[in-house]
Amino acid sequence: MAFDYDLFVIGGGSGGVRAARVAAATGAKVALAEEYRMGGTCVIRGCVPKKLMVFASGYSEMFDDARAYGWDVTEGSFDWPKFRGHLHKELDRLEGIYRKLLDGSGVAIFDARAALKDPHTVVLNDGREVSAKHILVATGGRPVMPDISGxxxxxxxxxxxxxxxxxxxxxxxxxxxxxxxxxxxxxxxxxxxxxxxxxxxxxxxxxxxxxxxxxxxxxxxxxxxxxxxxxxxxxxxxxxxxxxxxxxxxxxxxxxxxxxxxxxxxxxxxxxxxxxxxxxxxxxATGRAANTDGMGLEQAGVEVGRRGEIVVDEYSQTKVPSVYAIGDVTNRVQLTPVAIREGMAFVETVFKGNPTPVDHDLIPSAVFTQPEFGTIGLSEEDAREVEPVEIYCSSFKPMNHAFAGRSDRVMMKLVVSKATRKVLGCHIVADHAGEMIQLAGIAVKMGATKEDFDRTVAVHPTVAEELVTMKEPVRTA
CATH class of the missing domain: 3.50.50.60 (FAD/NAD(P)-binding domain)
Structure with missing residues (x-):
């Protein structure tokens, strides 16, 4: 049977766009449909605008810190309309980059809502029907409101x-x-x-x-x-x-x-x-749901879980051999880099003949709370349920905050296996914890032991040096 496309991607977020571009690079004929804005949750209404707001919010404390460090500064007020206008311009710019990348890769773009008619047919909301050998659903998720009055x-x-x-x-x-x-x-x-x-x-x-x-x-x-x-x-x-x-x-x-x-x-x-x-x-902010409503998934034979998520195997394949799904819509690990990895693994499996399961083990992540949090691996509580562990932990006032008279404390924590000495978990609460955990995550993913950390010379004076200078456990479990 001749199809209109080798691959039709539903959803223009980070995972869907990456999969479409990489598949097109193999010579496949690819199309992508997005009903709202290219870039998905991360670029348009998630990671990117949120992180820019994190940056903006941090300046309120910087005025006080600057004065403590000898600067003569006058604190102003936050201009939300000015910031919002600049923010939206930046999001427009990023969306334009996504579109250029797809155009440059030869991917056909449909600015429309798409649903499945059958395992090889997609129906657009303007009535058009498009056939494809493979269909990839990457529609992400959305916040849900509680069922309460008001x-x-x-x-x-x-x-x-x-x-x-x-x-x-x-x-x-x-x-x-x-x-x-x-x-x-x-x-x-x-x-x-x-x-x-x-x-x-x-x-x-x-x-x-x-x-x-x-x-x-x-x-x-x-x-x-x-x-x-x-x-x-x-x-x-x-x-x-x-x-x-x-x-x-x-x-x-x-x-x-x-x-x-x-x-x-x-x-x-x-x-x-x-x-x-x-x-x-x-x-x-009470939960998120997969964007699967009204997509014709069950009619096409695709299994949907009790929370609306698409059920897939380790290769992101549904029970319908021609239909795959990646990203938040599968409710596996709801992180943008994970969706991108899943998209890359999908292309390796389907278009490069190299079956590649998705590795969801030991994924570093950052929570941009204030204070910031970076983490990888097992928490102390979860590790205790697996095997005997040693806990190395240090909490202190960092130099920059202590000098400015702030009460902020940081925490560096390693969860270590007693038997193998491997670092099972690393947890950091500090300014720029996300940057630190990215690098610490490499060591943990490689299976580094506590002794590997100990052999590493500290970079002084830094907050992160505590990761390699904690010599005695604070407790065992």
Missing amino acids: AELGITSNDIFNLDDMPRSILIIGGGYIASEFAGILNGLGVKVTQFYRGAQILRGFDGEARGLIAEGMREKGVDLHLGTNIVEMRAATDADMSDAMGTPMEGGKPATVASGGSGSGIWVKASNGIERVFDQVMF
Whole structure:
């Protein structure tokens, strides 16, 4: 049977674009459909704009630090419209680069929504049908709103980058990396931030000691973090609510209220701990779902999991031999570099005749909270469940913060196997922890032992030198 294309990619995010370009380089005839903007979550509404906001938010503390270091500086105010305009121009530029890369690779672009009709046919939302020998689904994920009354008044992380005005106050619901990152960002930009998380500690699944230090650091920087707390009710604030909110917040006998600023409207929230407050904005960061709705996957025979994710094997192949899926839509590891790796492995397998399973083991990652967190491998808690371990850990005030009179602390931690001496986990809480964990991740991925770390001469004076100077374990388990 003759097909219109050798490969049709649905989704123009980092993974889909990389797979399309690399497949086209093998001589394959490739097309890609994207219904919104090229670049996907990472470039348009995720990693890139978020990291730029992290940079912007950091300047508020830099003014104080500069004065401590002898600079005569006058602190200004943050101009959100100016920053937002520059941000959107940068995202437009990056989207243009993605399109140029696809055009230069000979990939046909369809600016349309695509769905499966059958294992070899894609239907576009303008009614056109296109056939392909292979179909790759790379549609990513989206934030989901909780099923509670009044949730429609809130926003998600997708909306933050497009706000007309920066709120004076915001409630962030959730304790994962997205919620915690935006709590730090908005706090640094001058917003009064309250964060509710129903669990006992933020950043579930990460190393417990690191989680505790990050939560402590967030509170010290001004985030009003409430653990074991959730929303009971939320609604548009009434005049009476707004009148109460103008008073002094009180705890105890009378529920606390926090004044809302800006337009004079707000959102009234009652928490499970009895607190009542009015906020300019409420942001939900309570989970994400795969973008598989209305795509005809099950009708085409593709298995979809209970959370809407596409079920694939180690080669990213679905139960339908001609259909593959990569990235967040598979709900394996939701990281942009992982989606790119999965796309590369797909091309190796399908178009280069070199079956390549995706390696999801020992993936370094960074959480851009404030303080920042870099991690690879097992947490102390998970490692204890696997085998006996030694824990090497150091927490201290770094030189730059100590000189400036700040209370910020950093943490360097190695989880080491007693039996093999391999470093099973490395966890860093510090400025630029993401940069450090990228390099430490190479050693951990290679199977470095604690003695390999010890043999490495320290770079002094740096924060990272602690990784190679911790000689005695602080505890064993």
